[in-house]
Amino acid sequence: MNRFKDKIVLVTGGSRNTGLYIVKKFAEEGARVFMCGSTQESTQKGAEILASWGLQGIRSVPCDVSRADQVKNLFDIIEKEAGHLDILVNNAAHQGIGKPFVEMAPDYLMEVLGVNVRGGFQVTQQAVTRFFLKQPEKGAVVFLSSNTAQRAIRNRTxxxxxxxxINAMVRSLALDLAPLGIRVNACxxxxxxxxxxxxxxxxxxQRRRLNCPLRHEATGTDIANVVAFLASSDSSNMTGEIITCDAGCSCQHMPEDVDL
Ligand SMILES: NC(=O)c1ccc[n+]([C@@H]2O[C@H](COP(=O)([O-])OP(=O)(O)OC[C@H]3O[C@@H](n4cnc5c(N)ncnc54)[C@H](OP(=O)(O)O)[C@@H]3O)[C@@H](O)[C@H]2O)c1
Structure with missing residues (x-):
């Protein structure tokens, strides 16, 4: 498939793990991709991995999405070099790992929200105001959410x-931006x-896999496929939707070995 031929795509958090596969998916389907990690070093490392996979023409720009000045700089570069944006993928995330609630300083909560919520908010605002509103084709936004928005995991408040x-923001943005022809969805x-x-x-x-009715975790490619669907015209009548991709974890009450 070549659904994104000549489209300009921005993937935040494209420097490691899932983000790399999202960048790869768009690049393989013909897009010109901008990606960022949070630092110069991590962004460079991601760019090297993508180049080692044989992917050409990916523009990597460091940007801490929680910082308005760095977000503005990223969009200045996209404007100067591409003058256009078709698709935004808000993938960057602070994992907020390793702090039980009783030890969690409120400032840590704000740090996580600063990347995941403020980051997604201000990157999306730049994409919409600087590009989507001014273009005949209005663009699409895809957020990376998590099934933990619905079913909590421990020590990750x-x-x-x-x-x-993010789920609430996706629905709210979808409503506000639908009249403008801009779609906002999440995986x-x-x-x-x-x-x-x-x-x-x-x-x-193996224990984690037993938690999955399909008996396997997702690959980066599995997630990239859902993101690409939501970014493409294949989902042109969808907005405000949050598609779960979790091997069936969310539909079960108990994992198989304790469901007695
Ligand atoms: N992994 C899972 O099992 C899982 C499950 C459910 C949902 N998700 C969601 O799926 C997405 C990808 O997950 P993942 O596990 O691949 O993520 P990850 O391994 O934690 O990578 C996060 C990415 O975000 C970037 N990032 C972090 N803070 C940033 C900041 N302040 N500014 C810009 N970029 C920043 C990282 O860049 P650096 O390299 O600079 O740190 C990295 O590229 C995330 O939104 C995550 O919440 C993941």
């Missing part, structure tokens, strides 16, 4: 709260294989 806020993954799985003992990986 800030992260779960941020993903719940809500469950387990995805990332570099964080590489260091897990095999037993733990």
């Amino acid at each position: 800030a992260y779960c709260a941020s993903k719940g806020a 809500a993954p469950g387990y995805i294989y990332t570099e964080r799985w590489d260091v897990l003992p095999e037993e733990k990986k």
Whole structure:
């Protein structure tokens, strides 16, 4: 398929893990992709991985999405170099790992919300006001949410709260922007294989897989496929939708081994 031929796409958090596969998907389907990581070093590292996969013409620009000045700089570069934007994927995330609620400083909550909620908000606002509103084809926005917005996981209060806020923001943006012809949707993954799985003992990986009715976590490509669908004209009558892609985790009450 070549659904994104000559489209200009921005993927935030394109420097590692799932973001790399989202960038790859759009590039392979003909898009010209801009991507960012949060720092110069991580963005460069991501660019090197993408180049090693044989992907050409990907423009990497460091941008901490929680910082308005850096977001503005990223969009200045897109405006100067492409003068156009068709698709925005808000993938960048602060995972908010490792802080139980009783030890979580409110400032840490704000740090996570700063990346996941404020970041997505201000990147989307730039995309809409600087590009989508001025173009005949209005563009599409896809957020990466999480199934933890609906079903919480332990010791991730800030992260779960941020993903719940993203779901509400997606619906709100969808309503506000629909009359302008701009669509806003989300993909809500469950387990995805990332570099964080590489260091897990095999037993733990298998236990996680047992939590999945389909018996397997998503690959980056599985998630990229859903994102691409939501960004493409294949979903042209959809907005405000949150598609769960979690191997069936959210539809079960208990995992198989305890469902006695
Ligand atoms: N992994 C899962 O199992 C899972 C499950 C459900 C939902 N999700 C969601 O799916 C998306 C991708 O997940 P993932 O596990 O691949 O993410 P990840 O491994 O944590 O990577 C996050 C990406 O976001 C970037 N990022 C972090 N803070 C940033 C900031 N302030 N400004 C710009 N970029 C920033 C990182 O860049 P650096 O390289 O600079 O850090 C990296 O490229 C996320 O939205 C995540 O919440 C993931």
